[in-house]
Amino acid sequence: MWDYTDKVLELFYNPKNQGAIEEADESGVKVATGEVGSIACGDALRLHLKVEVASDKILDARFQTFGCTSAIASSSALTEMIKGLTLDEALNVSNKDIADYLGGLPEAKMHCSVMGQEALEAAIYNYRGIPLTAHDDDDEGALICSCFGISESKIRRVILENNLTDAEQVTNYVKAGGGCGSCLANIDDIIKDVQQQAATPAIDNYSVKVATDIATAKQSQRPLTNVQKIALIQKVLDEEVRPVLIADGGDVELYDVDGDRVKVLLQGACGSCSSSTATLKIAIEARLQDRVSKNLIVEAVEP
Amino acid sequence: MKPNEKLHPTFRRTPYRLHTSYYWYYLKILALVSSQLEPMQNNCIYLDNNATTKVDPEVVEAMLPYLTEYYGNPSSMHTFGGQLAKAVKIAREQLAALLGADESEIVYTSCGTEGDNAAIRAALLAQPDKRHIITTQVEHPAVLNVCKQLETQGYSVTYLSVNRQGQLDLNELEASLTGNTALVTTMYANNETGVVFPIEQIGLRAKEYGALFHVDAVQAVGKIPLNMKNSTVDMLTLSGHKIHAPKGIGALYVRRGVRFRPFLIGGHQERGRRAGTENVPGIIALGKAAELELLHLEEATKRESRLRDRLEKTLLATIPDCEVNGDITQRLPNTTNIGFKYIEGEAILLSLNKYGICASSGSACTSGSLEPSHVLRAMGLPYTTLHGSIRFSLCRYTTEAEIDRVIAVMPEIVERLRALSPFKNDEAGWLQAQEQTLAHR
Ligand code: FES
Numbered sequence: 001m002w003d004y005t006d007k008v009l010e011l012f013y014n015p016k017n018q019g020a021i022e023e024a025d026e027s028g029v030k031v032a033t034g035e036v037g038s039i040a041c042g043d044a045l046r047l048h049l050k051v052e053v054a055s056d057k058i059l060d061a062r063f064q065t066f067g068c069t070s071a072i073a074s075s076s077a078l079t080e081m082i083k084g085l086t087l088d089e090a091l092n093v094s095n096k097d098i099a100d101y102l103g104g105l106p107e108a109k110m111h112c113s114v115m116g117q118e119a120l121e122a123a124i125y126n127y128r129g130i131p132l133t134a135h136d137d138d139d140e141g142a143l144i145c146s147c148f149g150i151s152e153s154k155i156r157r158v159i160l161e162n163n164l165t166d167a168e169q170v171t172n173y174v175k176a177g178g179g180c181g182s183c184l185a186n187i188d189d190i191i192k193d194v195q196q197q198a199a200t201p202a203i204d205n206y207s208v209k210v211a212t213d214i215a216t217a218k219q220s221q222r223p224l225t226n227v228q229k230i231a232l233i234q235k236v237l238d239e240e241v242r243p244v245l246i247a248d249g250g251d252v253e254l255y256d257v258d259g260d261r262v263k264v265l266l267q268g269a270c271g272s273c274s275s276s277t278a279t280l281k282i283a284i285e286a287r288l289q290d291r292v293s294k295n296l297i298v299e300a301v302e303p
Numbered sequence: 304m305k306p307n308e309k310l311h312p313t314f315r316r317t318p319y320r321l322h323t324s325y326y327w328y329y330l331k332i333l334a335l336v337s338s339q340l341e342p343m344q345n346n347c348i349y350l351d352n353n354a355t356t357k358v359d360p361e362v363v364e365a366m367l368p369y370l371t372e373y374y375g376n377p378s379s380m381h382t383f384g385g386q387l388a389k390a391v392k393i394a395r396e397q398l399a400a401l402l403g404a405d406e407s408e409i410v411y412t413s414c415g416t417e418g419d420n421a422a423i424r425a426a427l428l429a430q431p432d433k434r435h436i437i438t439t440q441v442e443h444p445a446v447l448n449v450c451k452q453l454e455t456q457g458y459s460v461t462y463l464s465v466n467r468q469g470q471l472d473l474n475e476l477e478a479s480l481t482g483n484t485a486l487v488t489t490m491y492a493n494n495e496t497g498v499v500f501p502i503e504q505i506g507l508r509a510k511e512y513g514a515l516f517h518v519d520a521v522q523a524v525g526k527i528p529l530n531m532k533n534s535t536v537d538m539l540t541l542s543g544h545k546i547h548a549p550k551g552i553g554a555l556y557v558r559r560g561v562r563f564r565p566f567l568i569g570g571h572q573e574r575g576r577r578a579g580t581e582n583v584p585g586i587i588a589l590g591k592a593a594e595l596e597l598l599h600l601e602e603a604t605k606r607e608s609r610l611r612d613r614l615e616k617t618l619l620a621t622i623p624d625c626e627v628n629g630d631i632t633q634r635l636p637n638t639t640n641i642g643f644k645y646i647e648g649e650a651i652l653l654s655l656n657k658y659g660i661c662a663s664s665g666s667a668c669t670s671g672s673l674e675p676s677h678v679l680r681a682m683g684l685p686y687t688t689l690h691g692s693i694r695f696s697l698c699r700y701t702t703e704a705e706i707d708r709v710i711a712v713m714p715e716i717v718e719r720l721r722a723l724s725p726f727k728n729d730e731a732g733w734l735q736a737q738e739q740t741l742a743h744r
Contacts, residue, residue, distance in 0.1 A: 064725035178673030
């Protein structure tokens with residue numbers, strides 16, 4: 001028997017805001033819906049938001065949940081928490097906030113709160129017309145857990161946001177690893193990787209030196225030396241490009257610089273992702289042209 | 304005899320008097336621990352008898368003296384301990400009678416898991432050159448996980464499939480048997496669905512290929528009549544706490560003549576087949592429980608199946624979109640497993656709990672694992688039913704009024720949860736899309 005708080009039980013037995021919101025022809029008001037989870041996994045949530053278009057405010061929120069006690073309580077809590085918030089404010093609600101509102105959830109049930117936060121995002125992204133995959137990459141990132149269909153990007157995100165330190169916690173938060181268990185070793189690797197990245201300070205002494213070199217070069221109007229150019233490219237990649245890619249489950253590594261051709265290795269979700277050319281051009285090339293030199297061309301090399 | 308009287312004075316000193324301050328701490332700790340325990344729910348409607356059963360008061364009464372005055376070791380040479388051997392022998396006969404076996408064919412164990420482990424290992428050790436095992440996909444973890452471990456040690460294992468009714472295909476068994484098969488190990492009755500396997504027919508086929516046959520009968524003992532006399536079963540596992548004895552005692556039936564290598568090695572207890580000082584109170588309790596099971600078997604079976612059928616039929620009639628999981632002709636008399644579509648098992652259980660009703664579910668959310676029941680999955684149930692499956696298991700104490708209560712509250716519980724569900728009334732939408740993609744996996 002799970003040890004539920006009184007708040008969880010209260011919202012389970014007497015849930016607030018259950019049901020759907022029908023699209024009515026009210027002017028200035030729109031309904032947004034977000035769906036997450038699946039019947040295969042045993043958890044699913046459909047969240048409905050009634051949004052005042054002019055102010056971006058959530059006027060009403062309702063839910064329909066397929067799931068256990070804590071899934072129902074988490075969904076109900078979420079709807080209570082976001083009523084009256086603007087969409088931007090609501091986006092700041094984390095799974096931790098939901099769990100806190102409930103006075104805590106058993107560790108093994110934390111995935112219910114994660115589902116709540118994801119449904120909220122899905123609804124808001126739907127409303128704003130942003131394709132969810134562009135943000136979350138759940139379908140595109142490398143699939144780590146095939147039992148529950150969980151991607152690397154989702155795992156990375158939950159590790160970062162909740163400071164998770166072992167695979168069992170990851171299982172509790174997103175279910176990955178809770179089936180056959182064959183993905184647990186990969187999850188361990190991702191945790192190690194995330195921890196390592198967190199431990200590396202963003203700007204180390206080396207990059208400070210590079211920055212001063214480049215500044216002096218620019219002052220004296222001298223063209224960058226080869227070494228300076230490579231160092232600058234590396235710095236822009238490390239500080240501006242990689243964090244964005246890593247958050248989406250990908251990564252990039254500088255392979256070589258040959259004149260104005262910058263050769264990179266795309267990794268993780270970026271390597272396998274169908275929009276990798278777009279990543280290359282928009283995220284990497286444009287940034288490097290802007291920061292280093294107009295003439296740069298970025299190419300991916302096969303790993 | 305008053306035990307302390309004849310003992311040497313050293314042994315008569317109580318530890319309490321020697322260490323009064325420790326005793327005080329002991330009481331303190333005891334008070335602390337008990338203050339943290341929640342008050343027990345005593346008058347619950349207990350329909351989870353396949354998980355465990357209440358200890359019969361007569362069983363408690365029978366075992367009690369062996370926890371207090373008769374605390375000796377039956378292996379001792381003195382009368383104080385030695386006299387217990389007689390009581391153990393009587394208990395052994397009582398249990399053997401329930402199985403239609405000989406007293407010498409009983410090996411006491413600590414639980415069903417130990418029995419299963421011991422039987423499988425013994426069968427393999429006795430036939431070192433055979434490296435193949437046959438079992439089923441729906442076994443208890445006490446068998447499944449042993450087999451999985453054996454696979455890492457060079458054994459090959461065939462996991463027989465089951466059909467939508469949870470039944471085996473004997474042709475598949477036949478096709479899997481070879482001269483290399485050391486052991487066929489299957490359950491007698493499934494703990495989740497109550498489905499009963501055709502044990503004798505399985506055994507006949509195993510014998511044709513010279514394989515040993517072990518049966519995990521933890522759920523079957525006391526619920527269906529057994530007779531090991533003319534049976535094809537070589538070894539059979541049972542567990543005390545499923546038949547109104549306490550937890551911590553079980554037994555393995557080992558047919559006379561079957562070569563048996565012990566799992567627990569040490570002293571000569573149980574004719575060298577299971578070392579370790581006998582759990583005398585447990586053994587006495589199991590003996591008494593077996594005697595009572597045999598006494599009540601016929602009439603209890605009839606009563607339980609009548610109540611079970613009424614429960615099942617009424618729920619199916621009053622609640623739309625639900626179905627019975629498992630073969631309803633070859634089934635234990637006390638078990639029903641019903642899938643309530645579009646809702647999730649834990650939510651049903653917690654709602655039942657509010658009315659003091661204890662049942663069980665095949666949903667992953669009630670267990671430590673996140674995957675739903677391997678048994679229901681092996682049967683190929685659709686996900687719509689799988690997650691909302693509830694098992695009601697009865698015993699001879701179950702009353703008409705209790706069943707009425709469940710019948711009364713279930714429709715409302717299901718309706719309430721379905722009102723919350725995004726899948727109900729959504730056959731054309733999200734759910735259908737999901738079932739379709741799942742079918743393509
Ligand atoms: S692949 Fe992750 S649990 Fe099976």
